[in-house]
Amino acid sequence: MNFPSKLIEEAVQEISRLPGIGKKTALRLxxxxxxxxxxVTESLTQAMTKLRTETRFCKLCHNISDDDICPICKGVHRDKGLICVVEDIPDVLAIENTSQYNGLYHVLGGVISPIQGVGPEELKIDSLLQRIDQPSTEGQVQEVILALPSTMEGDTTSFFISRKLKERGIKVSTIARGIPIGGELEYTDEVTLGRSILTRVNYSTD
Amino acid sequence: MNFPSKLIEEAVQEISRLPGIGKKTALRLxxxxxxxxxxVTESLTQAMTKLRTETRFCKLCHNISDDDICPICKGVHRDKGLICVVEDIPDVLAIENTSQYNGLYHVLGGVISPIQGVGPEELKIDSLLQRIDQPSTEGQVQEVILALPSTMEGDTTSFFISRKLKERGIKVSTIARGIPIGGELEYTDEVTLGRSILTRVNYSTD
Structure with a gap:
């Protein structure tokens, strides 16, 4: 594409570096x-610069935070004996938006992926074990929920972490996989359907 | 959506003001x-700020330009007797990318739309007439091509401009509408198909 101006060419170049934004969308923006x-441009660029330069991460769970410790880890009504391990920050937001979970989180910052050169050291796994080995004054962690993606990499990471946790006698659970609520059997993929039969649960009318 | 940090909330707010970008995409960005x-953030915000503060518009055709007169209007090999009238800047880029057009442009900056309160005065129509009435040293405009959208607003604008131009004895043409090349008759909408029969052209084997 030929641009009539260097300024717009540079802006399109920079904007199209963002994920999921191509040259045409960048030009439109x-x-x-x-x-x-x-x-408008001023407040947009200011918000982005502030985000990038001032954002901090919680020292305990590695979630985004305005302070050293995030509001969730500081939460008085949170169950400090329960930690949910997730791949990344959007997962925390997704679980928080369900309003069904009242424990703490631990953001790994990725999953183990030998192909992409991500080993256990690159993730916040040591920091998770530290939270368990050096309990705060608020008590010992009782259970860790693994909420990692059900991909090869996610499963590998779950397996790696579960071994480390079981050595320490910590209860390890994982989120339930199965047919989504409202989903139809006919259109569910075979793997999910097969696993949902193997991992069936007792029927309850509660 | 609840955000763990004010900084990210503000950034998401600002980014999601861009057209076609919702809260979820803004969060991902x-x-x-x-x-x-x-x-990365620094060069992105710099490019956007520079774009917004330093971009100028060509005094003749109102296209984006680094100088007072854009490279197209300054072009030595351009046909100065031919002006193509378009709605907005992306249309210039689209036509330029075909490499089939060698004349000049005139960017109206919109089309007449009484519902949105856009009258002829809001558009660069006067400036188009001025280009014709006060010819530069490079000669008189011979023909104006109207390349406006084939919507009610576009057609109204085309009609308005064509009347003004015909008063001045200027030849007015419009881009051909019809079945796209490679398009199948079966899947073409009735209006396009009907018009393509009414406005049929002589078959030529050139």
Whole structure:
């Protein structure tokens, strides 16, 4: 694509580096900014710069935080004996939005992937074990829930962590996999359907 | 959605103001920036700020330009007797990318739309007439091609401009509408198909 101006070419170049944004979308966004008052671009760039330079991560669970310890880890009503291990920050948001979970989190920052050169050392696994080995004044961790993706990498990571935790006598559980609520058997993939039969649970009317 | 940090909430707020970007995509982009080196965010925000503050528009055709007159209007090999009228800047890029057009452009900056409160005065129509009435040293405009969208608003604008141009004895043409090349009759909408029969052209084997 030929651009009539170097400025717009550079802006399109930079914007299209964002994931999922191609050259055409980048051009549309750049032209949108040009049509808006200068204030719009200013507050957008300021918010992004502040985000990048000032964001901190919770020292305990590695979630995004404004302080050293995030509001969830500081939460008075949170169950400090329960830790849910997730791959990344959006997973924390997703679980929090269900309002069904009242424990703490631990953000690994990825999953073990030999192909991409991600080993256990690159993840926050040591820091998870530390939280268990050096309990705070608020008590010992009783259970760890593994909520990692059900991919080869996620399963490997779950297996690795579960071994370390079982050595320490900690109860390890994993989130239930099965047919989504409202999902139809006919359109469910074979692997999920097969596993949902093997891992069937007692029927309860509660 | 509850965010663990004010900084990310503000960034998501600002990013999701862009057209076609919702809260979830904005969050994904914000978390992407957080994972990248600070340099990435810096060059992105710099490019956007520069775009917004330094971009100028060509005084003749109102296309984006680094100077007062854009490279197309300055072009030595361009046909100065031919002006193609388009709605907005991306249309110029689209036509330029075909490499089939060698004349000049005129960017209206919109189309007449009484519902949205856009009248002829809001568009660069006067400036188009001025280009015709006060010809530069390079000669008189011979023909104006209307390449506006085939919507009610686009057609109204085309009609309005064509009347003004015909008063001045300028030849007015419009881009051909019809079945796209490679398109199948069966799947073409009735309006396009009907018009393509009414506006049929002589069969030529050139």
């Amino acid at each position: 750049a032209l949108h900014l040009l049509k808006q008052p200068e204030m | 914000a978390l992407h920036l957080l994972k990248q080196p600070e340099m």
